[in-house]
Amino acid sequence: MNFPILSSLILLPTIGALFILFTKSSSGKYQSSKYVALFISLANFLLSLYLWYVFDKNSIDFQFVENREWLSGFINYKVGIDGISILFIILTTFITPICIISVNATITNRLKDFLIAILIMETFMIGVFCSLDLVVFYLFFEAGLIPMFLIIGIWGGERRVYSAFKFFLYTLLGSVLMLVAIIAIYWITGTTDVEKLYELGIQVEYQNLLWLAFFSSFAVKTPMWPVHTWLPDAHVEAPTVGSVLLAAILLKMAGYGFIRFSLGLFPIASENFTMLVYILSLIAIIYTSLVALMQDDMKKLIAYSSVAHMGFVTLGIFTMTQQGIEGSIFQMISHGLVSAALFLSVGVVYERHHTRLINKYGGLVSIMPRYAIVFMVFTLGALGLPGTTGFIGEFLILMGAFEKNILVAMIASLGVILGAAYMLWLFKRVVFGEMKNQELKSMKDLKSFEIITLSALVVPILFFGFYPEPLINSIEVSVENTLNMYNFDLVNNIASRD
């Protein structure tokens, strides 16, 4: 047996959390626990980079597979990665240290508990992207609710209780149906091992119902219209770091689930429901963009823009084309970076001025020039300007969509324009214009740790915007393989019907 690198990736943050639990908490500053958390999360980041380095990008198989007996012989603990999961793992391990650095600013009380919650959360998030067994996947997928509920509820804003409950119950309600489906799959096929299920396939007559059960869970988590309403609440009330985790990684679990499970396990049902997903995605893109235009709370605006961006993602996935799916994955990574950056940027001004209302700001460029620059990069990234990651994702998705359905693609393109409208308008109202509010004068420009975190996000957004090759290269074979399996099943099904 080789070194269990994936399990160590999953467990390392939890071990770190245990360490922090036993560090001395009486000192008011919590310096030691902060450094432990930072060290552990950076180590995990390096480990995941190493994983990317040794990962064989030309193989269609799952790699670094670990398979252990777990639930009295009938369900195994199985983890493994392919080109798609590795990117999400790196996104997770990259965002976590940034979150830990930025807790400085936003979290004042019970910092130790907060760090533990973040590290435990990291464990669950990596677990979701690695698991190759449906039950293991469900376990990690659901377990993430506990730390996130606490993060929103303990360190959140005024309506935190309402938002935390809404977040928890919405997600739980969606997921329990998935649990029924998972158990049903076990009794239909005799296994919950994803690789075996890919080989066996699931009988056609069950696929539609099972697909819907999985969809109910992923649609809430994505979130898709009309079950997106928990997201603005959760984002607005969560502390900055919580919003970052939520937007950057938690939402990606569902997109990942769509590719791995909905497409992989139920190809025929996915084909049947394509139109449903298109319509919901288009509504998400257009409607939430319009809603975003009308927001006067910065965080709420970005939250709605997240829903719109995730609409592009689901649209791209269900085009079932190489470009569309690659674009969706790219868009998810890009949105992970950009939305994290935007929430951090909002956190910067919120921490100084203690309001998120857009009309309280204006003219920040004259007092915070550095902030204005990074914020501009993120704004442009969010609206998909060529040269940022946002462009490549949206471009590929629209390419895929045009190939399948021109009308859908055209409506979706409108979303790009609306996206530019609300992001630029936000930027104009906050950064440019006259400084009406005299209290703003006292605001200081970025502190050193803010420069570190924000520039750490600027670099990949621009780098992969100009040179997307490393990312595309890593997912290409896996996406191709997913699509091949998908088309193979479809052709077989049509053949068997004739």
Next chain:
Amino acid sequence: MENLQYILPEIFISASIMLFLLVGVFKKNSASLIYNLSNISLVILLALIINLSSLDKVYLFNNSYLIDNLSNYMKIILVGSGIFVMLTGSKYIQVINLNKIEYPILILSSILGMMIMISSNDLIVFYMGLELQSLALYVLASFNRDNLLSTESGLKYFVLSALSSGLLLYGCSLTYGFSESTNFNQILINSTEFNYGTTFGIVFILVGLAFKISAVPFHMWAPDVYQGSPTSVTLFFAILPKIAALSVFIKFLYTPFANMNDQWQTIIVFISIASMIFGAVAAIGQKNLKRLIAYSSISHIGYALAGLATVSNQGIQSSITYISIYLVMNLAFFSCLFMLRRNEKYYENIEDLSGLSKKHPILSFSLLIVLFSLAGIPPLAGFFAKFYIFLAVIEQSMYFLAIVGLLATVVAAFYYLRIIKIIYFDPEKEEYERSHNLGLKITLAISTLFILAYFIYPSGITEIVSKITMI
């Protein structure tokens, strides 16, 4: 006479009860002594039962008494949880002045009654065990006789329980009348053909048992009794009678009435769904923690019954696993409740938990784990309990039951979350005392660790339970 070795545990505990009674009468101020002796005797009892656990199936006394894997396992968890119940409650009964000699003796005799129930293979033996445990429980419920609520709960429990015993007896007599025997195996042989008499008998027996297990619509006594009884007795109520009644349920459904499963399956499915939904919805408005846990126990019993409704070995095993995990969660929850003590007074309202996490991080963390586990959130033990149940339910294609059950968990999650919200999000109140007796601390630590670490090796209980086969 050679059979006596097999019922050594029962003989031992009867002898200890009588001995302790004598000691209590003749020696003054011996309450604490008897309490500790009872606990020791329970440990010995547990050892004696484990000693017999290698037996596969032994019929005793003209087939009226049966020792098999089911009874052995149930007795082990029964006595095991009995030990922890005694450990956690020792300080409590001293503080509220209940430390009398009768208390441990009543607990022991009701445990004896339950053991007889679990092993019975005959209607008469079964009824004898049932009444022995019930009589002890009536007194225990009203043990705090200066307290109005406690007296009320004892009376209420007595009246309703007597009624249910009456129904049960009526059912037994109908069954006897139509199947010409009181022996379970004989009833099975004689009831191959459908007849109304036996069907009515089944219905009455199930109603009587549903009373004991507090399943909807026969649950009315549970909230009042849970709230009114002294907390240590509530803990006892929440665990031990449930174990005994559940194993009797399994025994009745799968031995004498095994041929009639199309008659009783619908009843069990109905009771199960009604309990899951009612327990979840009714708990939402509760303010008292003990009352809340009563409603929560109603919904948990619904899940355990869902396993029984499947008519499969997998289902029975999942129910037994469920009740095993459930009892650990209850132990942990009540241990936390025993720790809410300030100035010789125990607090049991949800508001009293407000902001607990600031001053008592470990206690609130345990509560957090227990509550999420009760809500069935992975990766905690409560999730696996539900997982096994639904695994068995869906195997039999009972999708409606599974979906209703899972939706009820979402409703139930709400009130568990509300407690967590009060512990973690609300402003803090006064500090509680920090010194607790060792038994309480050990129980809390063991049960919390069990819940937290169950996912590392989830096969443990499953493997033991998989030996229990009824079909």
